[in-house]
Amino acid sequence: MSTPTVRIRGIYTTALTKLLLEKNWKVSQMSDVMEERFGVKSPKDPADIDIRQNRENGLIAIGEKKDLEMLEEVLKEEFLDIFFKMEDIQLYGIYKGKILEKKGKKTIVDIKDGRGLCYEEIKDESLVQVFDINKRPVLKTKITFPGKNIVLLPNKTVKISRKIKDPEERERLYEIGKKHLRNLGILFRSSAVGKETELIREIKELYEEAEKILSSSELFSAPSLIRKGKRALKINFGWDSKKKMDTIRNEVIPTMKNHHIYKNSMRLSAAIDLGENLMKEGMDRDLIEKNFREVFRSCMGEYIEIEHIKTYPISLGEAEILEMSDSKLVLKRKFLGTGYYDGLNIKKEFRDYGITEIEEGKWYFTHRYYTKNNELKGIYYNICTPVEIYPDKIRYFDLEIDVIEDTEGNRRIIDRDKLEKAVEDGRINEKLGKKAIEVAESLVR
Known part of the structure; x- marks a missing residue:
């Protein structure tokens, strides 16, 4: 079966072009920069699939359904925390x-x-x-x-x-x-x-x-x-997939750490471009990365938004930054005292607060809930794609299954059925579903 031709635009262009060319896909209407970067002359005919960056930190691919399904299978093989949604409504229909x-x-x-x-x-x-x-x-x-x-x-x-x-x-x-x-x-x-x-x-x-x-x-x-x-396939990448694209891109051109994360930030995009241009000129990578981290910290305030994504992004409000290092972030949130804590079945009370600890690369983060008198009420391990940290927000994809711990240290898995339903519906791919279960089970051993 012949593969569709693709046209690619946006911050993921270099990595996806390399990936698809190596799988013998044809990439058409490449920009002059891309043709020079890959040493090829691309066909100028219309592509079967038009891949472009969307406003949701990911991609939208436009084409016929059968071609988009082929693209989905290729990307699903390569990336772990990748999410797809085929729209029923037809663009330009x-x-x-x-x-x-x-x-x-x-x-x-x-x-x-x-x-x-x-x-x-x-x-x-x-x-x-x-x-x-x-x-x-x-x-x-x-x-x-x-x-x-x-x-x-x-x-x-x-x-x-x-x-x-x-x-x-x-x-x-x-x-x-x-x-x-x-x-x-x-x-x-x-x-x-x-x-x-x-x-x-x-x-x-x-x-x-x-x-x-x-x-x-x-x-x-x-x-x-x-x-x-045309049918539209929405594609979103988690932290792990973006890191893999960093590696792929770095095989073509010098690429800074977290390139595909920070290029989605208006505050950091120009600094990434500058750093990579300096790398091309031979400046020391470690020095550039060190200076970039200082730029990153200068862009941060005292509070940060929490973007929790299931089928679509949900803001959980802002949290106070208590501690930040190159690999760890500690946040504090205060609660008004309405409702119950997820999974713990413990009532929220006035002036309760939560301490959230996030470590780079981990497939979960920890919420510890306290009373106003600093007494621990319970612990919630949120299993998700590794958290992406931006100057103004943190972002992750929730994987449905979670682990809770009571004040006596007893842990148990919750919401496994929700994960199974998400895999059955195709919202979470099978490989990612297995990863989520492995993480949950490792926390209760």
């Missing part, structure tokens, strides 16, 4: 949507494959297109018709991809577009370079399809899918 609810300026719309948000004025039943799918699908009423080499636009104009730099080629494509322009605009993609007959045929076919859909939109039932888009 055209739907006949039906309003479910209006909330201020946003409208919740049923589009058959799920629900989307529209920030425009729309009728009870309207033709909409999925424009963005990062967190929640965003819908627009100005419809585009993407093709292989061109995209039809809602406004009557001719546009050329900014990636096409040659002035003569831009002028040539502009003339083709101007000659065949009708009621919808034409955008030439970077893959249009050097083509003519194929472009003219594609323009004609897309115009015919667009006219058919737009002129008969009232005939479609709602909710329904009118024109297929």
Whole structure:
């Protein structure tokens, strides 16, 4: 079976390009920097899968479902704490949507494959297109018709991809577009370079399809899918996977410790770039890493947010930083006295507090809960991916299973059934599920 071609953009590009090239995948439309870095000339044709960085510290891969499933299998083999979610809603898909609810300026719309948000004025039943799918699908009423080499636009104009730099080629494509322009605009993609007959045929076919859909939109039932888009596979990496990508990238170009963690931080990204540029010039790695740690500490305040991720990130609020070293972080949280402590079945009381100890690379961290009089109430071992520490937050993926300890030192495993359900549902992969069980069992021996 032939492998799909991929186009990769974002902070994971070098590591993923190396990984996929070594598995004989084709990487297309590589940037000049990547072509120089790998010593190759990449094809310029459209890729089967477009991999780009999303706003959630991970990736989103766009393509046909069968191709995305192949990508998922490859990455699942390579990385342990990696998480996937295949979206049912199709990016760039055209739907006949039906309003479910209006909330201020946003409208919740049923589009058959799920629900989307529209920030425009729309009728009870309207033709909409999925424009963005990062967190929640965003819908627009100005419809585009993407093709292989061109995209039809809602406004009557001719546009050329900014990636096409040659002035003569831009002028040539502009003339083709101007000659065949009708009621919808034409955008030439970077893959249009050097083509003519194929472009003219594609323009004609897309115009015919667009006219058919737009002129008969009232005939479609709602909710329904009118024109297929692309499937989206969301990919998130934990600490262990990011460390492995650091190793892969370092085989290509000098890479600082925790590169793929800190490049996700606006406060640290520039410092990482500077440090790696100095490495290329031959400066001592240990000295650079030492100076970076000082920069890191200077970016931290007295409090830090706790980002707890299951199916989506949940903020557990801020904690006071009591102690910090290169490999350990100690935090303190105060409680208002409502509810119960997870798993311990002990009531929270006014002015209780918790001490959290985190060690780099460990697959769990420890919560110790105390009364206002400093009496221990119980201990909770949160089993998770190793914690990523940023200047403004800590971040980890919860692995469902945990261990609790009473005041007499008795430990037991809880929520094994929740982990088994998460593995069964595909939210946690089997290898990672086994790792979580191993960690839990090691804590009760």
